[in-house]
Every structure is written in C-alpha cells, then in structure tokens.
Amino acid sequence: MAQMIAMYRTPADPAAFDRYYFGTHVPIAKKIPGLRQYEVSDGRVGTPGGVSDYHLIATLTFDSRGDIEKGLESPEGKAAAADLANFAGAGVELYFYDTKDV
Template identity: 60%
Template sequence: MAKLIVMYRTPKDPAAFDRYYFSTHVPLAKKIPGVMKYEVNDGTVATPAGPAPHHLIAVIEFASLAALETALASPEGQAAAGDIANFADGGADLFFFEAKEA
C-alpha cells in the first residue's frame, strides 16, 4: 500500500478554502484512478506544542507506490494537482511513500 499526504497550510480565508475544497477539489481528486481511500482531518490540526500551521491534512491511499505514481501522472491526477493553486493560498506540501504496518 502507498500513501499520498497533502498538508495544506492555513489559508487567508479558511471558510472559502473549505467550500472550494469539499465542493470542487475533493470530487476532482476522487476521479484519480486507483484511489482506494481518501481521508481528511475532522477539526483542528494540533501538535504536542499546540496548534499546527496546517488547516487541513489529506491522506489518500493507493495499492502501491507504482499505482500512486501512475495516478499522479494521469490526466485526472494532473488536473487535481493543478487545481491546488486555485484554493490553497497558504501553500501545500505533498508527500508520498510506500506504507507498511509496524
């Protein structure tokens, strides 16, 4: 299994971010081939030291790293990646990796 983690830093207008993210970006991202699971935080993102500089964290699961890389290269993956600039004015960091149970 492989995971794509997208960490969205706090935007200028969190309510506008949420509206766009859930009404436009999520449906677009769910069209990416091979998405097995799509999760986001429910509520505030925190750290042991207090609030995090992130508004939203998405965790998207794929069958393998190869499937994830193929998905990101697909037209749907490119469309979703290109859409980030339309709403994430605080910036976003993307991480992907092969995952295993510890």
C-alpha cells in the first residue's frame, strides 16, 4: 500500500475552507484513478506541544507509490492539483510514500 498526505494550514476563514473543500475539492479528488480510500482529520489537529497550525490533514490510500504518481499525472489528478489554488491559500504540503507493516 501507499499513501499521500495533504496537510492544509489553517485558513483565514475555516468555515469557507470547509465548504469548498468538502463541496468541491473532495468530489474532484475522489475521481483520481487508483484511489482506494480517502480519509480526513476530524476536529483540531494537535501536537504533543498543543494546537498545530494545520486545519485539516487528508490521507489518500493507493495500492503503490507508482499508482499515486500515475494518478497525479492523470487528467483527474491534474484537475485536483489545479483546484488547490482555489481554496488552499494558507498553504498545503503534499507527501507520498509506500507503507509497510512493522
């Protein structure tokens, strides 16, 4: 399995972010080929030191890192990436990696 993590910094208007993210961005991103599961954080994102500066963390699961890369290069993946400019002005960090059980 492999995962892609999208970490969204806290926007100026969290309610507007949430409306756009769940109403527009999620339906676009869910069309990325190879996507197996799409999870998001629920509530405040914390750290051992307290509140973080992240509003939302999304975890997208695929069968492999190669599938993530293919999905991002697809028209649907490019549409999801282009849509970030419409709502993630506070900043977003994207990471992807293969996973293994330990």
